[in-house]
Amino acid sequence: MAKLEILCLPRDEAALRQKSLPVTSITPDIKALMGDLLETLRTSERPGVGLAAPQIGKNVRMIVLESEGWKNDKEELVGVIPLKILLNPEVIKVSEEKDERFEGCLSVPAYNGYVTRPKKIKVTALDENGNEILIKASGFLARVLQHEIDHLDGILFIDHIKNKKKLLNALEETNGHEAE
Numbered sequence: 001m002a003k004l005e006i007l008c009l010p011r012d013e014a015a016l017r018q019k020s021l022p023v024t025s026i027t028p029d030i031k032a033l034m035g036d037l038l039e040t041l042r043t044s045e046r047p048g049v050g051l052a053a054p055q056i057g058k059n060v061r062m063i064v065l066e067s068e069g070w071k072n073d074k075e076e077l078v079g080v081i082p083l084k085i086l087l088n089p090e091v092i093k094v095s096e097e098k099d100e101r102f103e104g105c106l107s108v109p110a111y112n113g114y115v116t117r118p119k120k121i122k123v124t125a126l127d128e129n130g131n132e133i134l135i136k137a138s139g140f141l142a143r144v145l146q147h148e149i150d151h152l153d154g155i156l157f158i159d160h161i162k163n164k165k166k167l168l169n170a171l172e173e174t175n176g177h178e179a180e
């Protein structure tokens with residue numbers, strides 16, 4: 001496993017905007033990429049809960065998710081996601097019900113913002129051994145899955161924020177500077 005550089009806006013916009021290609025078989029290269037992606041997520045300076053292969057410059061439809069969670073104001077552990085390595089993940093169903101939550105991205109260091117997404121989804125994928133799986137997700141997991149799967153099509157969370165004023169406000173909060 002190796003830690004690789006995470007591509008970031010604005011420098012790596014062209015690479016991050018590419019559409020990634022499906023995994024056709026679990027080759028040694030694909031296995032090595034799983035390790036690199038996981039290592040890069042786990043050792044990132046900014047804490048992250050998911051990473052997609054195009055974020056480390058590999059246009060392959062692979063994502064990793066992992067979160068140890070955190071305590072909410074009631075001292076309850078929330079936001080826990082056991083390690084998931086998914087190949088060719090695809091959202092096959094979304095709920096009409098949506099919610100708006102705060103998001104950030106390891107590839108978009110300057111911005112955070114509130115993104116509206118479907119609350120519940122169904123995702124098909126292959127696991128790290130190439131077995132077909134179906135994931136029914138809601139809440140935090142549904143959000144992280146949608147964010148990471150978007151990366152495979154060159155879509156970033158900032159694209160979902162129609163009201164760019166919200167994005168600017170997030171920048172002010174993050175950096176303490178006035179934005180024009």
Ligand code: ZN
Pocket residue numbers: 104105106107147148151
């Ligand atoms: Zn991201």
